[in-house]
Amino acid sequence: MNNAILLSSGADDIDFMIHGLFSYELFGHTVWITTSHVCILIVMLTLIVFAFIANRKLKRAAEVPDTFQNITELIVEKLDGIVVGVMGKNASKLVNYISTIFIFILMSNISGLFGLRPPTADYGTTLALGLITFFLIHINQFRYQKPKQIWRDMCSPLPPWLPIWFPINLISEIAVPISLSLRLFANVLSGTVMIALVYGLLSKIAVIWPAALHVYFDLFSGAIQTYVFCMLTMTYVNQAMDAEE
Amino acid sequence: MGITGEDLILACSAIGAGLAVIAGIGPGIGQGIAAGHAAAAVGRNPGARGEIMSTMLLGQAVAETTGLYGLLVAMLLLFVKPLV
Numbered sequence: 001m002n003n004a005i006l007l008s009s010g011a012d013d014i015d016f017m018i019h020g021l022f023s024y025e026l027f028g029h030t031v032w033i034t035t036s037h038v039c040i041l042i043v044m045l046t047l048i049v050f051a052f053i054a055n056r057k058l059k060r061a062a063e064v065p066d067t068f069q070n071i072t073e074l075i076v077e078k079l080d081g082i083v084v085g086v087m088g089k090n091a092s093k094l095v096n097y098i099s100t101i102f103i104f105i106l107m108s109n110i111s112g113l114f115g116l117r118p119p120t121a122d123y124g125t126t127l128a129l130g131l132i133t134f135f136l137i138h139i140n141q142f143r144y145q146k147p148k149q150i151w152r153d154m155c156s157p158l159p160p161w162l163p164i165w166f167p168i169n170l171i172s173e174i175a176v177p178i179s180l181s182l183r184l185f186a187n188v189l190s191g192t193v194m195i196a197l198v199y200g201l202l203s204k205i206a207v208i209w210p211a212a213l214h215v216y217f218d219l220f221s222g223a224i225q226t227y228v229f230c231m232l233t234m235t236y237v238n239q240a241m242d243a244e245e
Numbered sequence: 246m247g248i249t250g251e252d253l254i255l256a257c258s259a260i261g262a263g264l265a266v267i268a269g270i271g272p273g274i275g276q277g278i279a280a281g282h283a284a285a286a287v288g289r290n291p292g293a294r295g296e297i298m299s300t301m302l303l304g305q306a307v308a309e310t311t312g313l314y315g316l317l318v319a320m321l322l323l324f325v326k327p328l329v
Contacts, residue, residue: 017324179310186313189320228306231299 014200016192036122043107086234090241102230109222121188130181133233141240187225191217262322268315275308
């Protein structure tokens with residue numbers, strides 16, 4: 001009924017939704033295993049296999065590196081460069097996490113190229129990433145700053161004995177993970193929807209030229225959003241780590 | 246052809262989705278301003294090209310968020326159909 005108009009225009013194979021594969025009962029809730037889980041497992045498996053091969057290869061690292069070792073070293077050096085460029089002296093505390101999440105989000109975003117539905121086009125994935133950032137910010141804030149300092153920051157434009165701005169600052173703190181996760185989710189979702197519309201509505205003439213759309217929506221947009229997510233995470237955590245003197 | 250209440254809600258949801266993506270105007274203007282100023286900055290100081298590029302991309306991505314909220318509202322109206 002709801003899809004009557006879409007169906008009558010011959011567009012019954014537009015498909016960008018998440019599909020449930022099978023469900024099971026857990027403490028009275030129905031839990032679905034969806035295509036997102038399968039795609040995320042494929043991405044994780046790829047990364048784990050790559051990590052194992054890289055680990056074994058680098059244990060017998062040669063003085064003159066071969067191609068694989070060169071690529072691995074290039075990736076690590078680039079990621080190190082990004083983190084050191086933003087965080088400076090705090091870089092060593094977060095470089096492993098940022099590198100991991102950078103490679104994971106990048107692989108998730110460009111998995112649309114390989115016919116998967118990108119796992120980051122599921123709000124569950126990006127909300128989890130955003131919440132990790134949220135807890136990183138606040139745990140580091142409590143580790144590196146004194147409670148008095150945090151209170152002064154939360155009442156920031158007004159003096160600490162007049163906490164009128166406290167609720168507004170609290171909302172802006174809570175908005176950080178929501179906006180981070182929604183930004184990544186909506187960007188990847190918009191790319192997925194556009195490509196699904198092209199393949200669904202123009203299936204007769206969609207022969208070679210959708211490759212250009214894949215380059216823009218999967219590679220370019222995915223890489224930019226990965227960079228932005230990691231950049232914002234680093235900026236926020238660095239702010240929390242830098243205790244003001 | 247009788248129009249039921251559900252049909253009316255669906256039609257209005259489609260109109261609402263169209264209105265919601267008008268939010269894309271704001272980020273378009275904002276990103277254009279950011280890109281223009283970045284181009285001027287590279288023209289003045291070509292040595293700082295990398296830093297200017299990364300700052301511009303970060304600013305544009307943050308400015309893009311409001312437009313994406315509009316997109317999300319439109320998607321919710323069209324596919325989740327919260328009002329039906």
